[in-house]
Amino acid sequence: MGTMRAAVFESIENMVVREVPIPECEEDGILIKVESCGICGGDIRNFHIGLRHGVKSQIMGHEIAGTVYEAGSKVTRFKVGDRVALAPDVSCGECYYCKRGLVNLCVDHKMLGTHWPGGFAEYIYIPGFVLSRGFVEPIPEGLSFDEAALGEPASSVIACQKYNNVTEGDTVVIIGDGPIGCIHIEVARARGASKIIMVGLTRLDSVPQFNPDHIIDAGSQNPVEEVLKLTNGLGADIVICANPVTKTQQQAVEMVRKRGRVVLFGGVPKTAPMTELNSNMIHYNELTVVGAFSYPSIGLEEALRYIAEGKISAKKYVTEKVTLDHIPEGMKLAQQGKALKVIVKPWER
The missing domain is CATH 3.40.50.720 (NAD(P)-binding Rossmann-like Domain)
Known part of the structure; x- marks a missing residue:
């Protein structure tokens, strides 16, 4: 498949952009070309204190929007060319909470960008398990990739206000x-x-x-x-x-x-x-x-609808864009309050 550029979190405050193999797309997974990936407050925190469970040599980033580049032969939900937005949470589907529909409270909760490679890369691979237990949704017509990347942070806000x-x-x-x-x-x-x-x-x-x-x-x-x-x-x-x-x-x-x-x-x-x-x-x-933490199974779909309907003016949030090489600088801008939402554009130089 060749190689792609990715910003790899090696250790605390050490992120290196390098060529890594493009993941192979298996029959039940999809390979996505990443067009936009937001920098989250959680990414900034993890950059400074480390990923959960001491994970190293990982591609971070989880507020993702892109295009399906390849789809496995058993995948029916998506086809090549579909524009999709992703959120990071992946639930086990089998624990006490998952069985009651409370996927955000899953006892074996995992995340893109920690347990699987994330969106600070030119491509992200979504294996079958993540496709069935995680969040991948079509981007509504008329929404840009940058706007769709705001769907993930908006999901938890909407869920919080509905719940309360x-x-x-x-x-x-x-x-x-x-x-x-x-x-x-x-x-x-x-x-x-x-x-x-x-x-x-x-x-x-x-x-x-x-x-x-x-x-x-x-x-x-x-x-x-x-x-x-x-x-x-x-x-x-x-x-x-x-x-x-x-x-x-x-x-x-x-x-x-x-x-x-x-x-x-x-x-x-x-x-x-x-x-x-x-x-x-x-x-x-x-x-x-x-x-209030995270969001239900319909969380990302609902957030994208809010943005598409203009209830959340997503364009106003994107005040800075950075390349893969400048993610730490983007984090600094957000930390210093000089940017509201920083978007990583993996294909720009």
Whole structure:
């Protein structure tokens, strides 16, 4: 089959672009030519602290859009030339949770970009098991590859708001001004929220274009006081913590109304996962504090539909594009808040 260029994660903060063999397409798999692959906050974290289970010499990247280049003889869902979007999660299909349809909670949860080579390459091979247990969806007509690559991060946002029933008339606070927080603004609006408040710190310049009703700068304002002011002392119906900071979870409990919901959406560093929440407020105010992680089997399909219908303005997020050779620089731009969403273009030089 020849070789392809790929950015290979060798070890912590060491990514090398090299020629590697193009994977062979077996009868139940598909080979995809990667056109766009988003850089995720998880990719950045893994670049600095390492992949799960100490995996090395792996191609990272999991927010993928491309074209089916080759399809195995037993594959019926896709044919050569189909435009597809991918998400990384692969479930076992057999555990307690998978059997109940909760694929995101699979006890043997695996991922493209960790357990199988990911999208920071000219091609990605999807074996039969991943094709049946993972996420590969057709890209709706009219969507670019860059827009479709946003489907994966949007999937978890939509699933979170459906699960927590964000609905008409709600006052929603989103803490975290990265691309995920901004997608939360748009999804909350699409679901009918009447007042959307963004609390941010370093990337607030990007936020106004997504039209929240209010923006709170946590660097110069007290988020709890400001939210209470904006809600006539009542508090928000729901607060979504879309960042990796435990302090904001503590603030969320103090800015939500009685019988309100606090959603822990952003994972915090594994080295410091413990937090302290005011248990008296949770008790006396009858608060619900929940986690939200990943998405159901229809997650990617639903997200692509949201983007195709204009509920999520995907083009606005793509503020930087990099080649395979410049992925670490792209990560730096995202970390420094100089880019909202960075897209890797494997075929550009």
